[in-house]
Amino acid sequence: MTMKASSRQVDGVTIVDLSGRITLGEGSVVLRDTVKDLSTQGHKKILLNLGDVTYIDSSGIGELVSAYTSVRNAGGELKLLNLTKKVHDLLQITKLYTVFDIQDDEASAIGAFNR
């Protein structure tokens, strides 16, 4: 049920591997704190890997939007990687599919940051 986040560096891009549920409460807080910490540390290119995220509720969607705007306001870029069908459908219904840069291959995603 809990959400986990771990980050790694590849070619100047910070990849955050997320797993579990991003929902109101713990999941949303883990995502918020992780992105906030990375921004504070000066990371500007952040790729959220949602491949192992099993579930997102409206609060989790809000947290993704908030992460996107806060990174952008700090002069950085945030992209999403490996959406499951459920998460993809949610972002489509909420029209956020057009807001986020969504990638389905890690190497291409890294390339998209460094273009």
Place this chain on the structure above:
Amino acid sequence: MDECHAMNATRVSYTLESSLASVNKAEQAAAEISAKSGFDEDESGRIAMAVREATVNAVLHGNRYDPSKRVTVSFESTPETLTISVRDEGPGLDPATLPDPLAPENLLKQSGRGIFLIRAFMDEIRFRAMSPGTEITMIKFVRGADRDGNKEANQ
């Protein structure tokens, strides 16, 4: 939990505290009851999310985590429909005042998508002002049943 079986209908009702644990409990109950009612995994997942969102609204925006207030979640399952009501004891909600989360000026807002998702996932929803509180009723039709509750005739 109260449970009763009437003619062709099963009713279950939960009276829950205003807490996040209640949200998870309501969601889990919705997933189990939806599956038992004949909905497939995807549909059960959508119904469970609608119930989760309605319960979050009741706990957060309705009861505001007030430990003296309860959330009531009721399920009524018939061969044709699953009807779910979530009631809080809060100050009330006017659904007409809810902003459209798809409007360009709202797209990047952090909140305001819960009821929109409920509308997207359920077939019918309605709000009722209680004294005190709000009750949201959500209906999902079992596939093959029309909106008058009749099974489609075999041709």
